[in-house]
Amino acid sequence: MSAAALTLSTAAVSPYDAAQAGPKYASAQMMLEDQIDATxxxxxxxxxxxxxxxxxxxxxxxxxxxTVYRDVAGYPTVGVGHLVLPEDGLSVGDRITYEQALEFxxxxxxxxxxxxxxxxxDLPLYQHEFDALVDLVYNVGEGNVSERKSPRLNAAIQSGDYTAMADQLNYTTAAGKVARGLEYRSERRQAIFMEAAYEDPRAVEVDSAGRANL
Incomplete structure (x- = not known):
């Protein structure tokens, strides 16, 4: 399913919202007014x-x-990779609505x-670098990118070494085992961070006869 069908707004922070949000987003209004392009x-x-x-x-x-299912690590999951929480009141096999998936x-x-x-x-980022890091945190959880669990990533950030940061976006294990899907995802994440290349590296072209061009 294309994420375009999710109809979620990803517009930049509006000047009104930035002003209402207080000092944390005060610079967002300035960025919009100056038309700074994060790409x-x-x-x-x-x-x-x-x-x-x-x-x-x-x-x-x-x-x-x-439908709630167990991910490769055995955790109940639903929607777009949403890890089911106790407060969600859901168990494996339960179904949610499309609207609930969007909310999650x-x-x-x-x-x-x-x-x-x-x-x-305070390390500045390009849009594609931010996107790749969001994918990382979304996928592995904020706790797994902590200084204790990801010291090399944090050291690269602290030194402002973007190339070293890209090298540390490779997270390939789930429940202690290497997962091929996570290997592919890590490769894609690194390509997004380094080259703004969002395309799925696993995608194949199919000819008119239905043959995959590998």
């Missing part, structure tokens, strides 16, 4: 939200499932965006 220069992460293109890539990776996605993206802001602090 061309790095900006303060307080001014960034995940892009529509990243949402589509995320939906491709996670899928959109309305909005909530989880907001948490992941905030997780990235906490991770990088």
């Amino acid at each position: 061309k220069e790095r900006v303060d992460v307080a001014n960034l939200k995940v892009s529509d293109t990243m949402k589509e890539a995320l939906a491709e990776e996670e899928g959109v499932r309305l 996605l909005e909530q989880d993206l907001a948490k992941a965006e905030e997780g990235v802001r906490n991770l990088v602090n």
Whole structure:
């Protein structure tokens, strides 16, 4: 399912919302007024939200499932990779509505965006770098990118070494085992961070006879 069908707004923070949000987003209004393009220069992460293109890539990776299932690590999951929480009141096999899936996605993206802001602090990012880090936090959880669990990633951030940051976006295990799907996702995440290349590297072309061109 294309993330475009999710009809979620990823517009930049509006001047009105920035003003209402207080000092944290005060610079967002200035960025909009000056027409700063985060695809061309790095900006303060307080001014960034995940892009529509990243949402589509995320939906491709996670899928959109309305029945609660167990992910590769055995955790109950639903919607667009939403980890079921006790307060959700859901068990494996339960179904949710499409609207609930959208709500979970909005909530989880907001948490992941905030997780990235906490991770990088005042280090400026391009839009595609921010997107890749949101995908990372969304996928592995903020706790797994902490200084204790991801010391090399944090060291790269603290030194402002973007190339070293890209090298540390490779998270491939679930429940202690390497998962091929996570290997592919890590490769894609690194391509997004380094080259703004959002395309699925697993995608294949099919000719008129239905043959895959590998």
